[in-house]
Structure formats: C-alpha cells, structure tokens
Amino acid sequence: MSYRLGVDVGGTFTDLLVIDEDTGETWREKVPSTPDDPSRAVIAGARALCQKAGITPEALSLFLHGTTVATNAVLEAKIARVGLVVTEGYRHILQIARSLVPGGLAAWIVWPKPEPMAPLEATVEVPERIAADGSVVRPVDAEAVRRACQRLREERVEAVTICLINAYVNPAHEREVAAIVAEELPGVPLSLSSDILPEMQEYERALTTVANSAVRPTVARYVGNLDRELKAWGTPAKLHLLRSDGGLMTADKSAEAPVNLLMSGPAGGVAGAVFVARNAGFPNVLTLDMGGTSTDVALIEKYEPRLRRETSVGHLTVRASSLDVRTVGAGGGSIASVPELTKALRVGPQSAGAVPGPAAYGRGGELPTVTDANVVLGYLPENLLGGTFRLDREASRRAVQTIADALDLSLMEAAAGIISIVNETMFGALRLVSVQQGYDPRDFALMAFGGAGPLHGNAMGMLMGSWPVIIPPSPGILCAYGDATTRLRIDAQRSFNRLVTATNEAEVGAVIATIVDEVSGELRKEGVERSDIELRVEIDIRYKGQAFELPLPFPPGSTIAELAARFDAEHLRLFTFNLPVPQELVNIRVIALGRAANVTAERIPEGTGDPSAAKLRDHEIWMDGAARPAVIYDRTRLRAGDRVPGPAIICEMDATTLVHTGHVAAVDAFGNILIRPD
Numbered sequence: 078m079s080y081r082l083g084v085d086v087g088g089t090f091t092d093l094l095v096i097d098e099d100t101g102e103t104w105r106e107k108v109p110s111t112p113d114d115p116s117r118a119v120i121a122g123a124r125a126l127c128q129k130a131g132i133t134p135e136a137l138s139l140f141l142h143g144t145t146v147a148t149n150a151v152l153e154a155k156i157a158r159v160g161l162v163v164t165e166g167y168r169h170i171l172q173i174a175r176s177l178v179p180g181g182l183a184a185w186i187v188w189p190k191p192e193p194m195a196p197l198e199a200t201v202e203v204p205e206r207i208a209a210d211g212s213v214v215r216p217v218d219a220e221a222v223r224r225a226c227q228r229l230r231e232e233r234v235e236a237v238t239i240c241l242i243n244a245y246v247n248p249a250h251e252r253e254v255a256a257i258v259a260e261e262l263p264g265v266p267l268s269l270s271s272d273i274l275p276e277m278q279e280y281e282r283a284l285t286t287v288a289n290s291a292v293r294p295t296v297a298r299y300v301g302n303l304d305r306e307l308k309a310w311g312t313p314a315k316l317h318l319l320r321s322d323g324g325l326m327t328a329d330k331s332a333e334a335p336v337n338l339l340m341s342g343p344a345g346g347v348a349g350a351v352f353v354a355r356n357a358g359f360p361n362v363l364t365l366d367m368g369g370t371s372t373d374v375a376l377i378e379k380y381e382p383r384l385r386r387e388t389s390v391g392h393l394t395v396r397a398s399s400l401d402v403r404t405v406g407a408g409g410g411s412i413a414s415v416p417e418l419t420k421a422l423r424v425g426p427q428s429a430g431a432v433p434g435p436a437a438y439g440r441g442g443e444l445p446t447v448t449d450a451n452v453v454l455g456y457l458p459e460n461l462l463g464g465t466f467r468l469d470r471e472a473s474r475r476a477v478q479t480i481a482d483a484l485d486l487s488l489m490e491a492a493a494g495i496i497s498i499v500n501e502t503m504f505g506a507l508r509l510v511s512v513q514q515g516y517d518p519r520d521f522a523l524m525a526f527g528g529a530g531p532l533h534g535n536a537m538g539m540l541m542g543s544w545p546v547i548i549p550p551s552p553g554i555l556c557a558y559g560d561a562t563t564r565l566r567i568d569a570q571r572s573f574n575r576l577v578t579a580t581n582e583a584e585v586g587a588v589i590a591t592i593v594d595e596v597s598g599e600l601r602k603e604g605v606e607r608s609d610i611e612l613r614v615e616i617d618i619r620y621k622g623q624a625f626e627l628p629l630p631f632p633p634g635s636t637i638a639e640l641a642a643r644f645d646a647e648h649l650r651l652f653t654f655n656l657p658v659p660q661e662l663v664n665i666r667v668i669a670l671g672r673a674a675n676v677t678a679e680r681i682p683e684g685t686g687d688p689s690a691a692k693l694r695d696h697e698i699w700m701d702g703a704a705r706p707a708v709i710y711d712r713t714r715l716r717a718g719d720r721v722p723g724p725a726i727i728c729e730m731d732a733t734t735l736v737h738t739g740h741v742a743a744v745d746a747f748g749n750i751l752i753r754p755d
Contacts, residue, residue, distance in 0.1 A: 080132055081139040081674060082314065083561025084119050085345045085554070086110060087368045090528060091118040092554035092731070093126045096561050098138065101677045104130035105554050107528075107731050112430065115146065116303045120310065134312035141560045143319040143345035146299045147292045147338040151390045156291035160234035161195035161283070162225060162254060164242040165202040170283050171195060191392040194284075194291045199232040201225035203241075203254060211247035222254055226261035236290035237262065240270040240283040245572050248275070266293050273334060274396055276664050277572045285395040289336035296335035300328050317565065321388050321399035323348045324566020324670065327603060336397050339388045342556070343373035343402040347382045349559030350524050353549040355380055356678040356747050359522040363507055363543055366556065367530040369410040369448075370428040372503050375402045376510045376521070383510070386617065386628050398568070403509045407502040409448040409529035410435055413495045415483040422484060422491075424498045436476035439469035445480050447529070449473035450495035453488060455698035456532055456735050458709055459728045489699045500533060504540045511541075515650045518543045526552035531734035535723075535752050539737070548742075548750035553731025565603060565671030567596045576621060576659045577641050585637065588665050589614055596669035609672035617664040618644045620656045626663045627651075637662075681748045684716025691715045693728070700724055700738055712750075719744045722755065 079099070085092045093106040106126035111117040119142070127134060150156055163170060171193035178188050203222050206215035229237065237258055244251045248271030255267050270286040304316050316328040321340035331338055346366035354362045360380050366373040376383050383401040387394050406426020413424045424447065429435050433442035437452045451457045452473040474488065481491035511518040523543035525534025531548045538546035549555055569592050575584070593612060600610055614633075618640065619626035629643055641660045649655055684690075691714035698707045705724050712729040720743050721727065723736035727750065734750060736742045741755045 079138040080136055081141060081561050082123060082126070082137055083141045083143075083345075083557040083559070084123065085143045085342065085556035085560055086115045086119060086145060087342070087370065087528075087556070090369060090553070091115070091122050092557040093122045094551075094554055094557040094561050095126055095130055095132060095137075096674065096676055098675050101675060101679070103558075103679075104132075105551055105557070105731065107553060112432065115144070116299065116306060119303065120306045124310065134310050134314075137312045137314035140307060140312070140314040140316045141319065141325060141563070142303070142316065143341050143556060143560045144299070144338065145342040147296050147335045148340065148342060148390055150292045150295045151288070151339065151393055155295065156194060157235035157294045158199065158233060159195040159287055159290045160229040160232060160237045161200040161287060162222075162237065162239045162241075162258065163200060163202055163283070164206060165204045167242060167279070168200050168202050169197070170240075170280055171200070171287065172197060174280060174284075193287075194393075195238060195287045199229065199234055201228050205241060205250050205254075207241065207243040207247050207250055209243055209246065211243070213247075213249075217250050217253050219253075219257060222257045223261055226258055230262060234262075234265065236266045236268065236293050238268045238270070238283070238287045238290045240279070240286050242279055244269075244271040245275040245277055245282065248272075266290065266297070268293065273336060275572070276396070276570060277574065278396075281396040285336055285397060288339075288393060288395045289334060292335045292339075293332070296338065297332040300332050304328055319344050319348075319560050319563060320566060321397060322384060322566065323382065323400050323559075323563060324668075325563050326566065336388075336395055339390050339395070339397065340399045340402060343375075343404065344400050345556035345559035345563075346373060346526060347375045347377070347400050347402060347559065348563045349549075349555040349557075350375075350526070351377060351380060351382060352558070352562055352676070352678075353524065353547065353555070353749065354522075357547055357745060357749050357751075359545075359547065361521045362547070363511060363518060363521045363523045363541065365503065365507065365523060365525045365527075365530050365534060365537055367503070367525070367527040367533060368408050369434075369528060370406075370408045370430060371404050371426075372407045372506065372527070372530075373402050373404050374503070374506045374510055375400055376514065376516065378516075383514070384628065386626075401510060403506045405502050405506045407447075407499045407506075409446065409451075411447050411499060413445045413447070413450070413477075413480050413498075415480060420483070422480065422494050422498060424495055425502065436472040437468045437470065439467065439472060443472075443476060445476035445495070447495060447499050449476045450492040451532055453477050453492040454496065454700070455696060455707070456726065457733055458696055458726060459733070493699065493702075496533075496536075500536050500540065503533065503537060507537065507541055522547055524549065526555040526732075528553045528732055531732045533735075535735055535737045535740055538752065545751040545753045548732075548734050548752070550748040551729070551731055552734075562674045562676050564673050565600060565605060566668060567599045568666060568668040569596050570664050570666035573616075573662050573665050576661050577637050578659050580637065580662065582637060585616075585662070585665065589667060592665065592667040593669075596667050600669050600671055603671070605671040611670040613668040613670070615666040615668070616640060616662055617666070618660050618662055620648075621658045621661050623656075623661075628666070678747045680717070680746050681744075682716050684719040684744070686718050686720055688715055688719040688721045691719070696726065698724055698726070705738065715744050715748075717744055717746045717748070
C-alpha cells in the first residue's frame with residue numbers, strides 16, 4: 078500500500094491529511110504553526126499523523142505541500158540582494174517600469190514608490206544585441222561581462238538575474254552570459270529570463286525573473302531543509318510543492334523557479350473546493366477560506382477555478398499564472414481596535430497569529446480578536462481540536478470588554494460589532510471576484526472552509542445572496558486536502574505575435590506541437606506515463622494595438638475564427654465594448670498535467686432527517702441583538718438527510734459551523750452541510 082500526504086502551512090495552524098492511494102481512506106491532523114521555522118510544524122505534524130494512522134514513513138510515496146515561504150519573503154522584504162544583467166542601454170528598466178501609479182486621480186503625489194528588487198547600483202549592462210527576429214546584431218562582449226561580474230561581486234549580490242533584450246526569441250546570448258557569470262561568481266544562483274518567462278515585453282520579463290532570484294535562496298533553503306528532514310525521518314516520499322496555479326512542481330523545480338510559488342498557500346483551498354463541488358453537484362461556487370490570519374476568496378465556474386496570467390503579492394505583480402485568489406487581512410486572529418483619532422471600530426489587518434494568538438488561546442495574548450468575539454457571543458462553545466485545545470473564555474471577555482468600554486457599548490454589542498466588520502471586509506473581497514468580474518453572486522453557491530470559515534459562512538451567504546452555503550467535511554483542513562489531490566503540472570509558452578488575419582491553424586498547430594513535446598518530455602522524466610498525461614492549450618489574445626491580452630483555452634479541433642469570437646464575447650463581458658480591429662495572437666501556452674489522485678468522496682450512512690441523535694446539549698447565543706436559545710450538535714453523528722434548524726452550532730475536530738436564525742442546514746450523501754434560508 079502507498080499513501081500521499083498533503084500539508085498546508087497557515088499563519089496559525091498547520092493542516093495535514095494522509096490519503097490511501099488504493100482505497101481513498103483519509104486521516105487528518107492539525108497542529109499549531111511554528112512561524113520561526115515552518116518546517117518544524119510540518120515534520121512534527123507528519124510524524125504525529127502517521128503514528129495516529131498506523132502508517133510507517135516508508136509507506137509514504139508522495140509528500141505534497143502548499144507553502145507561504147515565498148509569499149512571506151516578499152511581504153516581509155526578507156529577500157536576497159539581486160544583481161541584474163541587462164543589454165547595454167537598458168539599465169533603468171526596473172526604474173522606468175510601466176509608469177502606472179495605483180489609486181485615483183493624483184495618487185502619484187502620495188504613492189510611496191516601492192524600491193526595485195534589483196537596485197540600480199547592482200544593475201550592470203553588457204554590450205550585445207539580438208534582433209526581434211532572433212538574429213544576432215551584436216555579439217556578446219565576453220570581457221565586458223567579466224568586468225560586470227567584478228562590479229556584482231563588489232555589490233555582494235546573493236543571486237543574479239540575466240535579462241537581455243529579445244532573449245525570448247533567441248536565448249543564446251543569455252546562456253553565453255550565464256556561463257561566464259557562473260565562472261566568475263561560483264555558487265551564486267542564476268535566473269535567466271528566457272527560462273522563467275520566454276515572452277515579449279521586457280519589463281514584465283525582467284521583473285518576473287528578478288522576483289524569482291529574490292526569493293530563490295530563501296525557498297531553496299526551506300525546501301532543502303524539509304527534504305533533509307524527510308530523509309532523516311526515513312521516508313522515501315517525493316517532495317512536491319503546490320504552484321500558484323493549483324498544479325504541483327517537484328522540489329528541484331521549486332528551488333529553481335520559486336516565482337511560481339508566490340500564491341502556493343491559497344491555491345490548495347481552491348483545489349480542494351473543486352473536488353468537493355464536483356461531489357456536491359454545484360458547478361459554480363464562490364470560495365471563502367478563512368484562517369487565523371487572512372481570508373482568501375476565489376470563483377469557480379463550471380468546476381474550473383478562474384486563472385490569471387499575473388500573480389500579485391503586496392506591491393509586486395509578476396507575470397506568472399495563478400488562481401484568481403484575492404486575500405484580505407481578516408481572520409480568526411485579526412485584532413480589533415478603536416483608534417484614538419477616529420473612535421471608530423477597526424478589525425485587522427494586524428493579526429495575533431499563532432503566537433501569542435487570541436486571548437482565548439491562553440498563551441499570553443491580551444488584544445481582542447475575531448475569535449474572542451465569537452467566544453463571547455457563544456459561537457465557540459466547545460474547546461478546539463476535539464477538546465485538546467482549551468479556550469480561556471474569561472480572557473476573551475476581558476479582551477472584548479476593552480472595545481466595549483472604548484465605544485460605550487455593552488459587551489455583546491461590541492462583540493457583534495467586531496463580527497459585522499470582519500464580515501463586511503470579506504464581503505468586499507467576494508465582490509472583487511464576482512460582481513467586479515461581471516458575475517452575479519446569486520448564480521453561485523458559497524463554500525466556506527478554513528478553521529474560521531464555517532463560523533462566518535451563513536452570514537456571508539446572507540450578504541452575497543449565494544445559496545446554498547456549503548460546509549465540506551473537515552473544512553479546517555480542506556487546503557491540505559487540495560494539496561494531496563492535485564496533479565503534477567508543467568507549462569511552457571512561446572511568443573507568437575500574429576494577427577488572426579495573417580496566420581492559420583497549421584502555423585498555430587506547429588508551434589503547439591513543439592511545446593507539447595517539451596512539456597510532455599518533462600513530465601515523463603518525473604515518471605508520468607504518456608497515457609496519463611492531459612494536455613491543455615491556452616492562447617493570449619488581444620485587439621491590435623492593445624497593451625494587454627486575455628488568456629483563452631484553445632481545445633483540440635478549435636479554429637482561429639472560433640477563438641476570435643470567444644475573445645469578443647469575453648471582452649464584451651469584462652469591459653462592455655468591442656473594437657472594430659483585428660485580433661492578435663500574442664502567446665501560445667501548453668499545460669501538461671500528470672495523473673490525478675485515486676480519491677473518491679466517502680458516503681455517510683443515511684439518516685431519518687431528525688438530528689436529535691447528534692445533539693450534545695442546549696446552549697444560548699447572542700444573535701440579531703438578543704440572547705437566543707440554540708442547540709449544539711456533534712457533526713460526526715449527523716447522517717445524510719438530517720436537517721438542523723437554526724440557530725444551531727455544529728462542532729467537529731477542526732472547525733465549528735454556525736447556523737443562523739431562519740436558516741436550516743441539510744446534510745447530503747457525502748457529509749457536506751448545505752445551509753439555506755428556511
């Protein structure tokens with residue numbers, strides 16, 4: 078027997094899930110995160126989970142991991158000092174950028190322009206030139222490259238990016254320069270733009286490759302440490318990391334191209350949500366992944382999550398595919414405060430994190446958080462993690478009382494205010510991925526997961542008008558489930574740059590065939606059989622003269638005319654207009670996917686519709702401005718077909734679900750809780 082283990086590291090908890098690849102049986106574990114060294118919680122949790130499941134480390138075949146190491150490195154500016162090698166005359170490429178200033182009119186007056194990841198003093202020019210058609214205009218001056226390396230050595234760079242003009246057409250000069258740099262600066266990691274992003278638009282290519290270099294030493298250290306710990310544990314499991322686009326990449330690849338990991342953490346939840354949505358029969362779903370530090374939201378349409386050709390983290394936006402996930406600083410650990418200047422209640426984005434955590438955790442935290450407000454209102458009546466994690470309820474009341482005193486409110490009113498504000502914050506994020514993308518949220522179900530998501534899911538359904546609200550089994554570890562059930566993914570692209578009126582299917586097909594051979598070959602090197610490889614083709618398309626493009630699928634048998642018509646329809650949906658000019662095919666991309674995990678959703682026993690067998694006790698909660706009687710249920714004892722009327726609280730090991738007054742929670746055949754207005 079063989080097993081795959083999925084691990085998701087969050088700001089507060091680390092979630093783990095083991096899947097039997099033969100039977101689909103699962104075991105789960107949740108342990109506090111260790112922010113100082115995330116790998117400690119990963120290894121400790123993996124050991125505890127395997128011991129609990131009776132699985133030897135030798136039986137693990139795959140170790141699948143979603144990580145925020147690259148994300149945190151960017152957000153906390155804990156990045157390597159990057160040297161940048163450019164074509165002579167292009168030294169200020171990162172400083173000139175795109176002249177885009179975020180914000181409204183005159184925002185440039187107050188906008189603090191972020192410092193480029195490769196400073197100007199560590200940017201060097203080399204004499205060389207490749208033409209737009211790939212021909213050599215000026216050969217590389219090797220001696221000039223060696224002098225440039227001396228300058229980089231003096232700048233004490235920790236990583237080097239090589240980005241030469243038109244290298245996406247012909248990478249020969251970048252490889253020649255790289256060979257010299259490797260001689261002059263041995264041991265310094267090199268990133269070539271022709272490897273990381275072989276596409277036109279030199280600024281985006283340079284920025285993306287520099288970002289790759291900036292996080293590469295940090296990610297390489299983390300991956301190396303984790304790999305060594307796994308080997309010391311005695312497991313032969315292959316380490317794979319979750320990419321921002323929801324696929325998997327090998328440990329070696331992740332150390333070489335970590336720019337593809339910038340949104341690795343949130344991608345696991347979306348991947349898990351797709352699996353649950355298919356079983357529940359809801360093709361269109363909004364996802365709400367609320368953890369201890371932040372909330373991630375996304376949109377799934379026809380069982381496919383929306384993808385973006387860009388990844389954004391803080392001020393950084395790079396050209397790397399990612400799931401269209403939006404993140405807000407609203408989580409169970411988000412801190413509530415009343416600034417002296419405004420005397421208005423604020424919640425987040427600051428978080429109590431895992432240490433010291435909310436006051437309820439009893440670890441020395443004193444500031445009021447969303448979790449403390451939920452405790453005060455009676456929404457968290459039981460201890461966490463199956464009773465092993467005790468809550469200090471008096472500490473929560475003391476913490477929230479500080480907000481009540483500052484606002485001259487009662488304790489319950491202050492706690493309810495904290496919950497209302499954090500819900501509005503998440504409401505705004507959900508509108509970003511739905512209404513502002515041209516979707517009506519009333520056409521979507523809402524799936525709430527993460528450790529805190531089920532507590533707020535019913536309220537978010539009311540705000541969005543999205544029904545049913547789906548609470549999957551083990552919602553607190555759905556991200557780890559997504560990590561464990563995703564597939565290896567390799568993609569590659571080529572710039573094409575032809576008007577639809579100046580090309581044909583044969584020319585496009587020839588480029589696709591070349592890329593297919595490349596990505597299929599890489600997957601076969603990882604042991605994936607040719608028959609298990611799934612291929613997908615995307616084409617970036619725009620109107621002639623536009624500066625941006627939209628990626629659209631190009632399935633087998635498609636014609637260019639059909640692609641152009643689909644682009645017109647998508648452009649109209651997004652921007653409400655079309656242009657009377659020809660479309661241009663900019664980039665052609667092929668995605669190769671490995672074999673899917675052998676995992677099937679487990680059906681639960683049928684019930685009678687009466688949930689009384691799962692009742693734990695009567696309870697009182699504060700809801701809609703008054704104290705109300707409620708019932709607490711044990712989710713593990715609910716059966717398919719049971720209906721739980723609100724107000725009610727449904728407890729399980731890794732999460733707590735709140736059902737509001739006037740709503741009913743029904744249990745489906747797979748154990749999903751479906752909340753709808755009564």
